[in-house]
Amino acid sequence: MNNVPNKECSLGLTSGAPGHPVGNVTKLLIVDDLPENLRALNAIIRADNRAVYQASSGEEALALLLEHDFALAILDVQMPGMDGFELAELMRGTDKTRHIPIVFVSAAGKELNYAFKGYETGAVDFLYKPLDPDAVRSKVNVFVDLHCQRMEIRRRVEEQHTMMNELRAAQEELRYALRVRDEFMSMVAHELRTPLNTLFLGTQMRKMQLERGNLEAFGKPALEKMVEGDGRQIQAMIRLIDDMMDVSRIRSGVLSIRPAWTELQAMLRRLTDDLSRQAQDAGTTFELEAPETVSGWWDEFRIEQVIVNLLTNALRYGGGKPVRIRLTTSDTEARVDVIDQGPGIDEAMQARIFLPYERVAGNGVPSGLGLGLYISRQLAEAHRGTLTVASRPGEGSVFTLALPRQEKPAA
Known part of the structure; x- marks a missing residue:
């Protein structure tokens, strides 16, 4: 009488005493x-x-x-x-x-x-x-084998279902990536075309004046205005290129931070002065509240980059109302709040605005590539700080940059 049991379902099963199952038996x-x-x-x-x-x-x-x-x-x-x-x-x-x-x-x-x-x-x-023990044992083995076959078929169906879901997810990710690529290329072309068209029209006007021999058009005041306008357009293109390079550095993990002793009060005064013309074009002003000097070990260039992004966003979405900048400090951190009085941001959008290429309609101020807040948050986190937003629809927005205060640079 053959009493050797069959191997049951070969699905990585675990043996156990009869009546006391262990694992998948x-x-x-x-x-x-x-x-x-x-x-x-x-x-x-x-x-x-x-x-x-x-x-x-x-x-x-x-x-x-x-x-x-x-x-x-x-x-x-x-x-x-x-x-x-x-x-x-x-x-x-x-x-x-x-x-x-x-x-x-x-x-x-x-x-x-x-x-x-x-x-x-x-x-x-x-x-x-x-x-008859042999007959019973034989019949049971048949039904166990059939059960194992059903379980194997079910497992394969579930694997195929999982693979199909993964394939659909991969296809959706690919479609999203292609859509983002196309939208990105369209945005780059659009954002670069504006300053390039301005420069091109300026050079055409100068060429026409030269061909007519109208040298009076190149007097000192006119030249100063031309140089200033050309500089703004060139800087706009440089910012776009810098943003694209920063995204590449962030994703490849090579974005560098070079901390040095940095003072925020003077930085904020300088930046609001530099952007006062842009604020005037947006029909608004800056209101700076920075009663005391606040210093720490930060990368001055990168912190300026974050604050400029926050200020230009406040101009873009502030509805033409004054933008407040508030500098506060404690023993452990420095905080810069940029407060606008715009339409506010709903809760669902608050998480999305820190993603790359996310843009919402502004008030006519050029909106860039939708990279500013994404890069700014990465720069804040590279300083072991945070960049957050508090907002409600109809109540404006407060963007807060919090930076840790340290006696010496982080390793």
């Missing part, structure tokens, strides 16, 4: 009201990588059926209370248990025609006592 259910019958049947069908669950009543069996996924249920027909046929009908009426193969076992004679009734209730086999 093949589960079998036997139901009989007599303990000696349960012990005998358990001895016949138990094997490595199997867990045999025992129930002495239909009610106890139903509780196990709702909790576990069984490869096979072997039911005794004649039990007090709920008999095997009634249990089978209940199993066939529930989605979770409808698929479980049922084998009936009975000690009654064949003349009672129990087998016919068993097959009517959905049984796959009917066995009479006394049981």
